[in-house]
Amino acid sequence: MNQIQADFDRIAAFADDGWNHNNHYHGFLLKQLPPRCEQALEVGCGRGAFARLLAARSGHVTALDLSPEMIRIAREQSAAYPNLSYKVGDVMEYELPDDYFDCIASIATLHHLPLGPALLKLKAALRPGGVLLVLDLYQAESAGDWLTSLVTIPTSAALNLLKNGRAHASPAERAAWDEHGQRDVYLTLAQVRQTCAALPGARVTRHLLWRYSIIWKMPL
Ligand SMILES: C[S@@+](CC[C@H](N)C(=O)[O-])C[C@H]1O[C@@H](n2cnc3c(N)ncnc32)[C@H](O)[C@@H]1O
Structure with a gap:
């Protein structure tokens, strides 16, 4: 965890608000929100781009990150969102209320954790009718x-060029991601589907841009 935190403290300095492989799916994830979302949680919120989108559609958002x-950057950029609370912490150590959230979202974060225990922890914090939205790498x-x-x-290079005006990130940013990537381990989709047996009826979908999603609604 210390190494992951150090990696993302370093990466935070490079992140910008341009298009990327994760925010490409923000619209898709937002479409899955329940009609009434009073309490939302984001796990691994990074600089808070998705947390702010959630805050515009929810009563209150808690956004947690290890880094x-x-x-610090997320708070700086979220002054206009009084219904958004940021917390620093490891989700597996963090005390979450039971049966509480209408939505729990996590983007490109759960591959840093044992997926089964993480899903069970988030499941316990969802209230009946609440939705779990996971986007991650496989x-x-x-x-x-x-x-x-x-x-x-080619799709990624073309979209990067079209949306960011460049085919790749700067050499320094790529070096930071490459170093972090050496420590990343991803599950296969078969392993993800097997782990999702803990969430009966969960929809696991493979997407472009090396991503998959899990969408699950806690039964009423
Ligand atoms: C690849 S970044 C994605 C950030 C953001 N979700 C996005 O889409 O831009 C992964 C984030 O997960 C955070 N993270 C990793 N392990 C975590 C943990 N155990 N608890 C909370 N956050 C964690 C990292 O600090 C990092 O900000």
Whole structure:
């Protein structure tokens, strides 16, 4: 955890508000919100871009991240959102209320944790009718995964060029991500689906840009 925190304290300095592989899916995730969202939680909020979108659609948002530097920047950028509270902490150590949240979202974060225990912890914090929204990275395994990955390479470069005016991040930013990436381990989609047995009826979907999503609604 100390190394992950150090990695993201470093990465925080590079992040900008341009298009990326995670925020490409913000619209998709927001479409899954319940019609009435009083209490929302984001786990691994980074600089708070999605937390602010949630705050515009929810009564109150709690946004948690391991990296103090990410949270410092997130707070700086969220002064206009009085219904958004940022917390620094490791979600697995953090005390979450039971049966409480209408929505819990987590983007590109759960691969840093053991997925099964993390899903069970978040499940316990959802109230009946609440939704869990996970977007994360996976390890390609099947022919379909590799084909999707192949299509993603030019798609990603083209979208980067179109939306950010450049095909790649700066060398310093790429070095920080590459170093962090050496420590990242991703589950295969088969492993994700197996782990999601703890969430009966969960929808696991493979997306472009090396991402998958889990969408699950806690039964009423
Ligand atoms: C790849 S970044 C994604 C940030 C943000 N969700 C986004 O889409 O831009 C992963 C984030 O998860 C945070 N993180 C990693 N492990 C965590 C943990 N155990 N508890 C809370 N946050 C964690 C990191 O500090 C980092 O900010």
